[in-house]
Amino acid sequence: MQIIDGKQTATEIKKEIASEVERMVQAGQRRPHxxxxxxxxxxxxxxxxxxxxxxCEVCGFRSSLIRYENDIxxxxxxxxxxxxxxxxxxxxxxxxxxxxKHINEQKIVEAVDPRKDVDGxxxxxxxxxxxxxxxxxxxxxxxxxxxxxxxxxxxSGANCVILGRSNxxxxxxxxxxxxxxxxxxxxxxxxxxxxxxLKEICRSADILIAAMGRPGFxxxxxxxxxxxxxxxxxxxxxDPTRKSGFRLSGDVCFDEVAPKCAFITPVPGGVxxxxxxxxxxxxxxxxxxxxxx
Numbered sequence: 001m002q003i004i005d006g007k008q009t010a011t012e013i014k015k016e017i018a019s020e021v022e023r024m025v026q027a028g029q030r031r032p033h034x035x036x037x038x039x040x041x042x043x044x045x046x047x048x049x050x051x052x053x054x055x056c057e058v059c060g061f062r063s064s065l066i067r068y069e070n071d072i073x074x075x076x077x078x079x080x081x082x083x084x085x086x087x088x089x090x091x092x093x094x095x096x097x098x099x100x101k102h103i104n105e106q107k108i109v110e111a112v113d114p115r116k117d118v119d120g121x122x123x124x125x126x127x128x129x130x131x132x133x134x135x136x137x138x139x140x141x142x143x144x145x146x147x148x149x150x151x152x153x154x155x156s157g158a159n160c161v162i163l164g165r166s167n168x169x170x171x172x173x174x175x176x177x178x179x180x181x182x183x184x185x186x187x188x189x190x191x192x193x194x195x196x197x198l199k200e201i202c203r204s205a206d207i208l209i210a211a212m213g214r215p216g217f218x219x220x221x222x223x224x225x226x227x228x229x230x231x232x233x234x235x236x237x238x239d240p241t242r243k244s245g246f247r248l249s250g251d252v253c254f255d256e257v258a259p260k261c262a263f264i265t266p267v268p269g270g271v272x273x274x275x276x277x278x279x280x281x282x283x284x285x286x287x288x289x290x291x292x293x
Contacts, residue, residue, distance in 0.1 A: 213251065
């Protein structure tokens with residue numbers, strides 16, 4: 001069993017990005033610039049955006065954080081997105097989700113210029129991803145693909161089972177694993193809460209990707225010997241032994257599942273760091289006009 005170290009892999013990739021940025025600067029180009037819009041004070045969003053800002057510093061990017069209170073109206077947010085779309089000094093930007101309930105998230109996502117949509121959420125990028133055209137890939141699935149590639153996990157012809165069908169992870173993950181590429185070229189099954197014979201399907205998986213947001217859902221009897229298990233779950237669960245009063249739990253019962261695996265990601269330190277590094281890679285691609293000329 002080998003633990004897939006997402007934290008170390010992310011550190012290595014950020015160094016590679018930083019070197020590329022310095023070559024760009026020495027050639028007279030400006031530094032990539034990533035902006036983020038944060039609405040409200042959600043604890044998870046605050047932490048995530050702070051980590052993005054730190055990653056920008058490590059990669060040598062410029063970063064801008066634009067903050068609004070929860071009572072911002074939709075029209076004001078759309079006007080800010082329009083401003084960022086038109087700002088030639090901003091290569092890419094994100095609108096941190098979730099947003100307050102009075103704001104239509106899909107309307108906000110579709111307002112972002114696809115050429116600056118480094119989260120990979122715009123329908124144009126999603127559609128291009130499905131048919132295998134160059135695009136900004138969704139950050140978490142892209143990070144998982146990087147881990148599979150760097151750890152040499154065999155994917156061609158493999159049975160890949162994905163637990164969860166969200167627009168952010170499950171669906172784009174399936175699209176990437178189906179592509180005629182390496183990693184990729186797998187036979188993909190997407191499962192959800194109404195899937196029948198779920199345990200049997202999971203036990204058929206050479207690669208099992210858990211992205212349901214249900215702590216400890218995947219148990220040892222759902223995993224076959226020698227499988228690769230990728231745990232996307234990051235749920236806060238109460239833990240009185242921690243100073244914070246909680247800990248992060250994945251969707252996989254790590255201690256009981258790990259001995260059966262060829263490869264497995266931990267939580268934390270697995271997929272999470274790779275999500276941010278994928279965002280950095282997308283921003284670099286945006287700055288270089290590598291996707292959309």
